[in-house]
Amino acid sequence: EVQLAESGGGLIRPGGSLRISCAASGFTVSNNYMSWVRQAPGKGLEWISVIYGGDITYYADSVKGRFTISKDASKNMLYLQMNSLRAEDTAVYYCARNLPPENHFDSWGQGTLVTVST
Amino acid sequence: SYVLTQPPSVSVAPGKTARITCGGNNIGGRSVHWFQQKPGQAPVLVIYYDNERPSGIPERFSGSNSGNTATLTISGVEAGDEADYYCQVWDTASGDHFYVFGPGTKVTV
Numbered sequence: 001e002v003q004l005a006e007s008g009g010g011l012i013r014p015g016g017s018l019r020i021s022c023a024a025s026g027f028t029v030s031n032n033y034m035s036w037v038r039q040a041p042g043k044g045l046e047w048i049s050v051i052y053g054g055d056i057t058y059y060a061d062s063v064k065g066r067f068t069i070s071k072d073a074s075k076n077m078l079y080l081q082m083n084s085l086r087a088e089d090t091a092v093y094y095c096a097r098n099l100p101p102e103n104h105f106d107s108w109g110q111g112t113l114v115t116v117s118t
Numbered sequence: 119s120y121v122l123t124q125p126p127s128v129s130v131a132p133g134k135t136a137r138i139t140c141g142g143n144n145i146g147g148r149s150v151h152w153f154q155q156k157p158g159q160a161p162v163l164v165i166y167y168d169n170e171r172p173s174g175i176p177e178r179f180s181g182s183n184s185g186n187t188a189t190l191t192i193s194g195v196e197a198g199d200e201a202d203y204y205c206q207v208w209d210t211a212s213g214d215h216f217y218v219f220g221p222g223t224k225v226t227v
Contacts, residue, residue, distance in 0.1 A: 045204050047217035058215040104151040108160040
């Protein structure tokens with residue numbers, strides 16, 4: 001059974017950094033495409049980053065240059081390093097698996113809340 | 119970047135049919151995926167590739183896509199179908215890769 005579990009969220013001050021994690025089971029992260037999707041309180045879903053095979057990455061304009069997606073094959077983990085955090089980055093962050101060829105999100109974790117505030 | 123539109127809300131009586139639209143420029147030329155999200159829960163894929171149902175999703179859920187509108191149809195609506203529904207497409211037109219979500223539709227039963 002495919003399972004994803006995010007961790008590492010919390011309260012962080014504006015301008016700070018945080019790394020959140022996603023533990024995968026039932027499949028191999030290194031052989032799959034993976035994304036991060038976030039949802040601000042009371043708002044809709046916003047895709048923010050994807051990592052393909054060969055570690056090719058793409059980012060939404062809202063996080064480009066501040067966030068970095070990565071994966072660790074040995075631990076079967078996905079990560080999101082978030083720097084220069086802003087209040088508008090406050091959201092629940094979900095990791096999700098993308099299935100080719102159209103890369104739809106077939107499995108999601110339960111999310112981890114990141115709050116950026118003084 | 120590509121923009122998707124959805125009605126903010128749809129209200130439907132139990133047992134009736136709910137239709138949720140997703141608008142986009144020539145969206146019929148793209149594959150559309152639909153997600154259901156209940157309060158406090160993660161999204162769940164209910165339709166992919168316009169009209170394919172993942173295992174475990176009831177046959178009451180179906181999809182179509184043509185022209186500038188994709189539609190998620192829920193037949194014989196049940197109280198448990200009350201949720202937010204999001205459409206989504208993959209956009210590579212600019213050479214970059216974006217995964218675009220619609221703003222979501224709240225379905226009230």
